[in-house]
Amino acid sequence: MPINEAQLDTWSRQGAVKQSRDTYASIKPVLESKDAPYAGKTFQTFLQGSYANDTNVYAESDVDIVIQLDSIFYYDLNSLPEPRRAVFRQKYPDAVYHYSDFKRDVIAWLSSKYQRVKPGKKAVFVPGGNNRRDADVLVATQFRRYTDFADASNERYRSGLCFLLDNGTRIENFPKQHSANCTTKHQNTKQWFKPTVRVFKNMRNHMVREGLLPEGVAPSYFVEGFLYNVPDANFGGSYNDTFVNCFNWLNKADKSALVCANGLQWLIRDNTPTSWPSQNCQAFLNAARDLWNQW
Numbered sequence: 001m002p003i004n005e006a007q008l009d010t011w012s013r014q015g016a017v018k019q020s021r022d023t024y025a026s027i028k029p030v031l032e033s034k035d036a037p038y039a040g041k042t043f044q045t046f047l048q049g050s051y052a053n054d055t056n057v058y059a060e061s062d063v064d065i066v067i068q069l070d071s072i073f074y075y076d077l078n079s080l081p082e083p084r085r086a087v088f089r090q091k092y093p094d095a096v097y098h099y100s101d102f103k104r105d106v107i108a109w110l111s112s113k114y115q116r117v118k119p120g121k122k123a124v125f126v127p128g129g130n131n132r133r134d135a136d137v138l139v140a141t142q143f144r145r146y147t148d149f150a151d152a153s154n155e156r157y158r159s160g161l162c163f164l165l166d167n168g169t170r171i172e173n174f175p176k177q178h179s180a181n182c183t184t185k186h187q188n189t190k191q192w193f194k195p196t197v198r199v200f201k202n203m204r205n206h207m208v209r210e211g212l213l214p215e216g217v218a219p220s221y222f223v224e225g226f227l228y229n230v231p232d233a234n235f236g237g238s239y240n241d242t243f244v245n246c247f248n249w250l251n252k253a254d255k256s257a258l259v260c261a262n263g264l265q266w267l268i269r270d271n272t273p274t275s276w277p278s279q280n281c282q283a284f285l286n287a288a289r290d291l292w293n294q295w
Contacts, residue, residue, distance in 0.1 A: 003203075003295045008239035011202035012195035015058040020051040023063045023133040027126065030113050031067050031137070037105040041071040041097070048138070048175040050220055053182050055197045059205050060220075063135045064123070066161065066175065069102045071095075073142035074162050074170065077149075084149045091152045099164055103139040110137065121165065139163060143172050145264070158264055171273055174262035178225075181261050185228055192235035196242050197224050200288070207287045218284040221260075222276040226250060228261040243292070251285055 024047055031045050049064035050056035072095040077085045107124055111117045118125040123136035143162035149155045160174035186193040200223050207213035227246060234245035255278060258267040269275035 001295055002240060002292055003243075005238055005240050007295075008199055008243065011057075011199045012239060013058075014054060014194075014198065015056045015060055017051065017054075017056070019131065019133050020056070020063045022131060023128070023135055024051075024065060026130075026132050027065055027135055027137070030110070031065075031106070033109075036109045038069070038102055038109070041069060041102070043067060043069045043071070043102075046176075048179070050201075052175075053179050053194070053224065055182075055194050055201065055220070055224055057198050057201050057205065059202075061128075061134055063133050064138065065135055066138045066140055067106060068161050069099070069139075069141040072097060072099075073144050074099070075143070075157075076145045076172070079145075079147050080149055087151065088146070088149045088155075099139075099141050102141065103163075106137070106139045122163065122171070145172075160262075160264070169273060172265075173274065174264050177264060178260065178262040181263055182224065182228065185232070185261075188232045189235035192242060193227065196235060196239070196246065197227055199239060199243060200227060200246075203288055203291060204284065207291055212291060213284065213287040217280045219276075222267065222281070223284075225261040225267045225276075226258070226281070229253065229258045229267070247285075247288065247292075251289075255281060 028045050033039065045065065045067045046052070047064065048066050050060055051063055075088075077088060080088065107117070107119055110124060110126060114126050116127045120136070123138045126135040126137055128134040140161040140163045143160045144157040145160065146155065146157040149157075158174065158177075160172060160177070162170050162172045164170055182193065189196075201220055204213065204218045204223060208215050227250075230246045230249050234249055235242050255268045256266075259265065260267050260274070265274050266272070267276055268278050268281050270277050270279075
């Protein structure tokens with residue numbers, strides 16, 4: 001039988017937010033200290049992820065914080081003709097302070113301020129303490145996807161961030177566009193979008209606990225992007241109706257046409273670090289369908 005409305009309502013509720021705000025408020029001034037080795041550079045700090053987008057659930061603990069270097073930027077010129085690329089390279093010569101330098105300096109600074117700081121594959125882990133949650137600090141630089149470039153005063157681009165993995169792979173993302181688009185989607189669905197995201201995320205967590213879905217198959221970022229593609233008319237009425245309508249639409253949708261919530265990247269592609277592998281997407285749908293039918 002289907003999952004009852006009371007359970008779906010419970011799953012729709014937002015997890016605690018005060019401690020996450022306190023965590024960000026505690027770490028932000030450390031990152032922005034005038035004594036940090038990168039203090040003379042232009043940079044910004046901000047929240048991203050579930051806490052920033054109000055889609056966090058009770059099981060989530062880590063707070064995702066970005067420190068983004070803006071003194072330099074990485075770029076994508078694939079949309080520009082070669083003459084425009086040549087003009088760009090003349091106007092923007094290579095920088096002398098690189099991403100690797102910034103990441104080294106941020107890790108050293110955090111390690112001097114907190115115990116057991118651990119650099120990971122993508123982010124730097126800062127353990128919680130003193131009423132502060134665990135935090136993942138993503139060290140990034142500004143990223144620009146250019147659509148036109150005549151000169152430095154006449155350029156058009158999409159601004160995001162990027163970071164480099166240890167093997168040199170560049171990961172590009174657009175968290176501010178993601179957050180803004182999710183807020184617009186929430187408003188357009190009469191405040192049903194974000195609670196529905198939390199329902200799907202809590203279902204995923206339940207399926208992982210029960211052994212119905214392997215951990216890591218359905219990251220929150222992709223679940224949020226998945227639902228972003230669902231037409232607004234499928235949200236509302238009840239959580240039962242909303243789940244059925246969203247699930248049925250997603251199950252029938254052309255997965256290759258779906259976009260990330262930032263609107264600038266494909267959601268489902270194989271062998272692409274910023275996309276959801278199609279096999280994992282289908283595994284999530286299959287597990288959700290089975291859970292719904294066997295509840």
